[in-house]
Amino acid sequence: MRRATGYGRRATVRSRSLLPVAVATVVALAACHRENRHFTAPPGTELSPPQQSMSGLVAGGESVEFRKQQGKEYEGNAYHMGEGKRLFQWFNCSGCHANGGGGSGPALMDDRWIYGGEIDEIYLTIVQGRPNGMPAFGGKIPSQQIWQLAAYVRSMGGHGPKSARPGRDDHMQRDSEQGRRDQPINPAAPPSSTD
Amino acid sequence: MHSIGEAMGVHAQHIDALWHAMLWVCGIMYVLVLGFLGLAILRRGRRRDEREVVHAQDERGLSMTLVAWTGLIVAGLFGLTLFSYFTDRALVQAASQPQINLKITGYQWWWQVEYVDPDPSRSVKTANEIHLPVGAQVSATLASQDVIHSFWVPNLHGKQDLIPGRDNDIRLQPTQAGTYLGICAEFCGLQHSKMHLDVIVESQEAYNAWYERQLQSAPPPTEPLAQRGQQVFMSSACNMCHAISGTDASASVGPDLSHVASRRSLAAGALPNDADSLFAWISNPQAIKPGSRMPIVPLSEHDLEALTAYLRTLQ
Amino acid sequence: MSASSEGIHDGEWLSEGETRARLDRTWDQGRGLYAFFATVDHKRVAKRYFVTAFVFFFLAGILALLMRLQLARPDNGLIGPDMYNQIFTMHGSTMMFLFAVPIMEGLAVYFVPLMCGTRAIAFPRLNSFSYWVYLFGGLMLWVAFALNIGPDAGWFAYTPLSGPGYSPGKRVDFWAQMITFTELSGLAVAIEIIATIFKQRAPGMALNRMPLFLWSMLVMSFMILFAMPSVMLASTMLIMDRLVGTHFFNAAEGGDALLWQHLFWFFGHPEVYIIFIPALGIVSSVVSTFTRRPIFGYPVMVLALIAIGFLGFGLWVHHMFATGLPRLGSSFYTAASMVIAIPSGIQIYCWIATMWQGKPRFATPLLFVVGFIVIFVLGGLTGVMLASVPMDLQLHDTYFVIAHFHYVLVGGAVFPLVAGAYYWYPKVTGRLMNERLGRWNFWTFFIGFNLAFFPMHYLGLAGMPRRVYTYSDGLGWNGLNLLAFAGVLLIGISVLLLIINLVRSRKHGALAGANPWNAPSLEWATSSPPPTYNFRHIPLVTSDNPLWEHREQLPVMRGLSVDKRELVLTTVLDAKPDIREPVAKPSIWPFISAIAVGVMFIASIFTPWAVVFGAIPPAIAITIWFWPKGDPGPADEDPEP
Amino acid sequence: MNPHSNEPLPPQFMGTLAFLPPHAHGNRSLTWWGMMGIVAIESTAFVLAVATYFYLATHSRVWPPHEARPDLFAGTLFTIVVVLSGVPNYWLKRAAEAEKLRQVRIGLVVMSVAAIVLLPIRYYEFVGLHVAWSDSAYGSITVTLLGLHTVHLITDLYDTLVLTALMFTKHAKGRRFVDTAENALYWNFVILAWLPIYAVIYFAPRLL
Secondary structure: OHHHHHHHHHHHHHHHHHHHHHHHHHHHHHHHHHHOOOOOOOOOOOOOOOOOOOOOOOOOOOOHHHHHHHHHHHHOOHHHHHHHHHHHHHOOOHHHHHHHOOOOOOOOOOOOOOOOOOHHHHHHHHHHOEOOOEOOOOOOOOHHHHHHHHHHHHHHOOOOOHHHOOOOOOOOOOHHHHHHHHOOOOOOOOHHHHO | OOOOOOOOEHHHHHHHHHHHHHHHHHHHHHHHHHHHHHHHHHHHHHOOOOOOOOOOOOOHHHHHHHHHHHHHHHHHHHHHHHHHHHHHHHHHHOOOOOOEEEEEEEEOOEEEEEEEOOOHHHOEEEEOEEEEEOOOOEEEEEEEOOOOEEEEOOOOOOOEEEOOOOOEEEEEOEOOOEEEEEEEOOOOOOOHHHOEEEEEEEOHHHHHHHHHHHHOOOOOOOOHHHHHHHHHHHHOOHHHHOEOOOOOOEOOOOOEOOOHHHOOEEOOOOEEOOHHHHHHHHHOHHHHOOOOOOOOOOOOHHHHHHHHHHHHOOO | OOOOOOOOEOOOOOOHHHHHHHHHHHOOOOOHHHHHHHOOOHHHHHHHHHHHHHHHHHHHHHHHHHHHHHHOOOOOOOOOHHHHHHHHHHHHHHHHHHHHHHHHHHHHHHHHHHHHOOOOOOOHHHHHHHHHHHHHHHHHHHHHHHOOOOOOOOOOOOOOOOOOOOOOOOHHHHHHHHHHHHHHHHHHHHHHHHHHHHHOOOOOOOHHHOOHHHHHHHHHHHHHHHHHHHHHHHHHHHHHHHHOOOOOOOHHHOOOHHHHHHHHHHHHHHHHHHHHHHHHHHHHHHHHHHOOOOOOOHHHHHHHHHHHHHHHHHOHHHHOHHHOOOHHHHHHHHHHHHHOHHHHHHHHHHHHHHHHHOOOOOOHHHHHHHHHHHHHHHHHHHHHHHHOHHHHHHHOOEHHHHHHHHHHHHHHHHHHHHHHHHHHHHHHHOEOOOHHHHHHHHHHHHHHHHHHHHHHHHHHHOOOEOOOOOOOOOOOOHHHHHHHHHHHHHHHHHHHHHHHHHHHHHHHOOEOOOOOOOOOOHHHHOOOOOOOOOOOOEEOOOOOOHHHHOOOOEEEEEOOEOOOOEEEEEOOOOOOEEEEEEOOOOOOHHHHHHHHHHHHHHHHHHOOHHHHHOOHHHHHHHHHHHOOOOOOOOOOOOOOO | OOOOOOOOOOEEEEEEOOOOOOOOOHHHOHHHHHHHHHHHHHHHHHHHHHHHHHHHHHHOOOOOOOOOOOOHHHHHHHHHHHHHOHHHHHHHHHHHHOOOHHHHHHHHHHHHHHHHHHHHHHHHHHHHOOOOOOOOHHHHHHHHHHHHHHHHHHHHHHHHHHHHHHHOOOOOOOHHHHHHHHHHHHHHHHHHHHHHHHHHHHHHHHHO
16 A cells, blocks of 8 residues: 555655656757758758649659648748848849848749648649749759748738748838738837838 | 967968967966965955954055056957057068969868969869969958858968858968868858868979879770770760860869879878778768768679779879 | 154054954944845945856856757747747847946946956945846846836837837837846946046056956946947937837838947947957966966057957947948948957957967866857857958848857857856855866857857858747757757756856865965965955065065055045056045945835836835935035045945 | 954043034035935936037037027926925025924925926926937937936935925934935026036037
8 A cells, every 4th residue: 555655745746847848859859950051952842843734643753741840840940031021122022022021023922822822732832833933943942942932921911920020121212112011920029020 | 270379471470479478478367367366265264253244444555456457458458459559560461462363262171272373274173182282372252152151271371261252362372392181161061171182392393294284184084994984974964064174074063083092191181191082982971071072983893893993193 | 653744554653454354343244134234345246246147148058958948849839939939039138238337337336346456346335236126127127027018029129110110019118128127337437447446556666557348347337338328329219219109210200220230239249349348358368378478469459459450349330230221331340340350350360379389287277268268259250250241241130240249249258257156266265166167168168169050151141030939840950950959968967067166165174365266466476265355565666576576475555544445546658646535334225226116117117107106215216315414534534436 | 362363442431422413514414425426426426418419419410400499488497496496405404404393384385386496487488399219319319418307306205205205204304304305406406507517408519
C-alpha cells in the first residue's frame, strides 16, 4: 500500500515538473521554427518541369499533400520570408505587381486571390504561370526560391505569423503606392510590409 | 605573404614606418614600467616587520620622478601624434593623380569591380578580382548595395568601409608585382569570413593584355559539350542572376561571368579556379558557403558537366 | 533613557549587547520565501548581483571556449556560420552588458554603504527593483539564445545589418530589448550610489578623506548617468526601425547608417571606462592595504580618475576611423585618444610608488594587482597605437583589436575583480579564501591569458579579420589559433580553480574576523559578515585611513534610534551631520513592479501596442510601492523609495 | 586587540545625532538628489535626440523632405499654457516648503488640471505635424522627439495625480511636503525641457 502511495506521490511530482517543461518545448517549437535558417533545400524539391495545366491533377510530379507539407516549412519562417522579399526585388516582380499594390499585374496585398491564396497554390501559380501575362518560372527559378517568394507574397497579404513577417524595406518608398495606405490589412500591422 | 608587415604599396609603406616608430616608443615605455614595478617588488626584501603601518615619509623623490614620468608620457604621446599626423597627410597626398579609376561595390559576400573609363565602351566589369599595373596610381570609389563591408588589402593600404548611402574613396599605389589577398574586414553576415578578392599586380604589358581581353566577350563555345552547357545556362536558372557579355544573359544580380575562367579563384576566394571546384560549387554552393545567396539549382549530372565545360571556355 | 523626544537611542546608557539585540530586531529582514523577494538589505541584493553576474561570466566563458575550438583548425566544420554568429554576439553582449557593468555595480552596492560608514544604501527598494530588472533582462536574452533566437549581428550590431532589411526574425529585437533592461537597472544603481556617496557619508568624512574606491564608484556612476541614455535612445530607435517602420538608419529615406555608430559609440567608449574605473578603485584599496601605506599622491589619483571620466566621453569616433569620416575630425580624436593615456600612466606610477615606499606583502590580491599592471599597461600601449588614424586603418577590426581590448578589459577589469574577490571575500562570508589555491589560480590565469591573447597581436598583423567563423589553410594563421585555443583552456582551468576556492572556502576557509588584513577603511570596522544595519554606532571619521589612526577604540556618534530604522544624512562637502533619515522597510512591490516592467518590455517586441497598454500594470505596482503604509508616526513617517 | 576577533572595535562616543531634524527641503533631502539624477538622465536623452535631429537634418539635402512643415498653432498654444503653468507651480512649491497643507492641496489640484488640459493640445500637435513616423527620417525623428516629451509629460501628470490623492489622506505631513516641492521642481524641468524641443520641431524646418 505504502509503495503505491509513494509511487503516486512521485508521479505527481514528476507530472508537476513536466508541465513547465512541456510549456517550454511548445514555446521552443513555435519560436525556433520562426528562426531556423535552412540553407540547403529540403530533399525531393527537384526542379519542377514547366508545364501548362489548369487543374491540380498532375500525372506523376509532386502530389498535392507533399506540396502542402512543404509549404508549412516555409510559411512561418522569418529567414525564408526575408529571402523571399529580396528575391521579389531581384527578379523584378515589383515591375508588374509594384510592391504588392498592383500595377499591370494584380494586387497581392488584398484578399482576392484569382488562383488561390494558400502557399502551395501561390507556388503553383509562380511555377506554371497564369494567362494574361504571368510568366512560368518553373524551369527558371529553383523551387526553394519559389517557395520563399510564395511565403513572402502570403505575408504581404497579412497571412502567416506577424512576428515572422519581414520588416520595412531598405529602399525608397514610392509615393505611387500611397494608394495602398488606405487598405490597411490590420491597423496594428506595420505599414512597412507593403513596400 | 598576406600581412601588414610586408608593405608592397606606397600607402602601406608609410603606415609600416609609423608602426615601427610606435613599436619602439611603446616598447620603451613598457620596459620602463616593468622595470619600476620589478624594482618596487624586489625592494621589499629588506624590511621584515609585519604589523605596523608605514607613515609620513618624504615623498619628494617620488614626486619628482612622477613629474618626470608624466613629462615622458606627454613627450612620447606628442611625438607619436605628430608622426601620425604626418603619416596621415602622406597617405592623403599619395596617388593624387589616379590613372585608373575603379568602382568597387560590396554585395553580401562578393565584390563587384568596375574599371570606369570616360569612354563607356572601354569600361570593364568583373568580380572578386583586381588587376593593376606596377606603380599605377589608382582611385577606387567604394559603395555598398546592402550592408556595411570594409575593403582591405593589407599589403597595399589600410581599410576603408563601404557604407550604403555613402560613397567612400581609397587610393592605392602598388610598388611591387605579386598577388595580394584582399578581405572584407567589417562583419557583414553569414559569409563575412569568405568574402575575399585577389589583387594581381603585374607589368604594364600584362595588364594591357588582360584589359583588352576583358573588353571583348569570350568566343562562343565550339565543342558540343560546351554548347550543351551554354544551352543549360540559358534555359536554367543561371541567367536569372548572372550576365555573360556576348550572350543575352544580362542580369546584374549576381557576379558577371564573362571571363570567369580567367579569374584566379572562385566564389570570392573560397575555392581555387579549376574544373572540380567549379563543378562542386555549382552543384551545391551551400555546402561550401552555407547561407550564400547562390541557390542550389538541381541539374542532372550531364548538364552539370556541360555547364562546367561551358564556363571553363569563358577565358 | 536619553532625553530626546521619542524612542530609545543608542549610546553609553545601553550595553553593547542590548544595543545589538534591539538593532537586530529592528533591522531584521525576515526569513523564508517572502523575505527573499522583499528584502531591501543592500548586502543581500549585492550578493545576488555577484552570483548572477558570475554565472553569466561562466556561460560567456564557455562560448569563448567554443569559439576558440571552432577556430583551432582551418575550415573547421564544428560550428556553422549561423550558430557561430550567435555565439560571438552572445559572448560579447553577455560579457559587456550582463557581467562587467553589473558586477562592478554589485561591488558598489555592497561596499559603498560600508565604506561610507552608513547603515543602508540610498533608495533600498529601488536597489531591489534594479536587481530584478537586470535578472529578467539576462534571463530573457539567454532563453532566447536557447530557443535559437540569439542575436547574431555582433555586440554592437551595426545597421543596416541589424536593421529590418538584413536581420529577419526577432533575434536583434531581443538584443535591443536586453539593453533596455540592463541600462534601466544600471541607471537606477548609479543614482543610488551618487546619493549614498554625497549624502550618507559618516560624519567627518569630508570629500578629501574619502577612500579612492568611493571616488572611483562616484566617477563611474556619473559616467553611467550621461552615457547610458545614448544606448537606450539608439536601441529604441533600432527597435522602432525594425518593428514600426521608422527610418532612422535607412539611407534610402533620409536616415543614415553611421547615426547608429555615433549614438552607440558615444555610449560604447564610456561603457568600457565605466567597467575600468571601478577596477582602479579596487586596485587602490588592495595596494594600500597590502603595502601597509596610504596611496601615494591621493589628490593626483583623484584628479586622474575625474580626468578619465571626462575624457572618456570625447573619443568615441576612434571606433569609426575606417568609415570615411573627414580626416581633420578623425585627427582630433587621435589626439583625444592619446591624451587619455596620461592619467592612466600617472595612476600606474602612483601604485608602483606606493609599493616602492610601502612594505608589500604578496598575498593573492596583490599578486593579481601586479598581474593587472603587467597586462593592462601592455593593453594601454596597444591602445595608443590604435588611436592613430593611419595605424587604425591597418589594425581596425582585426585580431590585433581583439588582443587590445582583452588586455585592457580582462587585464584591466577581471584581474582587479578577482583581486577584489580574494580581498573582500572574508568580509562578505566571514572566512578567508585559500592562499595556495589562490596562487595556482593566479599563475594559471596569468600564463593562460598571455598564451591565449598575445598571439592574437600577430594574427591581427597577419591580416586575420574579426568575427570569422572559419579561415582557409595557407594564410599562416593555423599555429597561432591553435596556441590561442590552448591558452583559453588554461584560463578555463583557472576559472574552475577560482570556483573551487570560492565554494570550498565558504565552509573550510579560516575564520576571518573583523579585519584580517589590517586594512584602513571603514568596512573593516564592523564584523564579518556585517549585520543588516552594518554599524552598531555611526563612526566619526577624523582621517582618510580611520582604522590605521584608531587601533584600540573607534570614535563613534550616538543618538540614532534603536527601535526605528534610521541613518544620518550629512552635508555634501565636509559631511557634517544634517538629518536623521528613516530607512525603508522590506517590500514585495519592487519585485512585482520589475515583473510588470519586464512583461511590458518583452511584449513590446511582439506588438507596439504593448508599450501603451503594458504601461498600466507597472504604473499601478509602482504606485502601491510608493504609497505610505501603516499609520503615520507623530512627526516623521517612514519613507518609501 | 587580537586581529581575528569578529567583534567590532569598542566604541568611543564623541557626540550625539539625536536632535537632528527628520526631514528638510532642497538639496539637504535624499530624494532631491535622486530626482536630480533622473533629470540628468532625461536631459541627456533630450540633448541626444535633438543632436540626432540636426545630424539627420544636415545629412539630407532637403529638410523637411516633403514640404510638410508643422502647424504653429497647437505647438505655440502648448508652449503658452505650459509656461503659464509655471506660475501656480512656483506658488505650490513655496506653499509646500512652508508646509501649509491647504494651499498645497489647492496648488496640486490646479497643477493636475493644468497637466490634463495639456494632453488634448498635445494630441493636436501630433496631428499638426502632418507627417507619420514611417514616412521618412524627418517624420521619424520629429514624431519621436515629440513622443519623448509626451511620455515625460504623462509620467509627471500621473505623478502629480498620485501626489494630489496622497495629500488628501492622513499621510499628508512632514516628508510628503518635501515630495510635493520636489515634484514641483520636476514640473519646472518639464517646462524647461519643452522650450528647446519646441524651437527645434517648429522652427528648425522653417530656418534650415
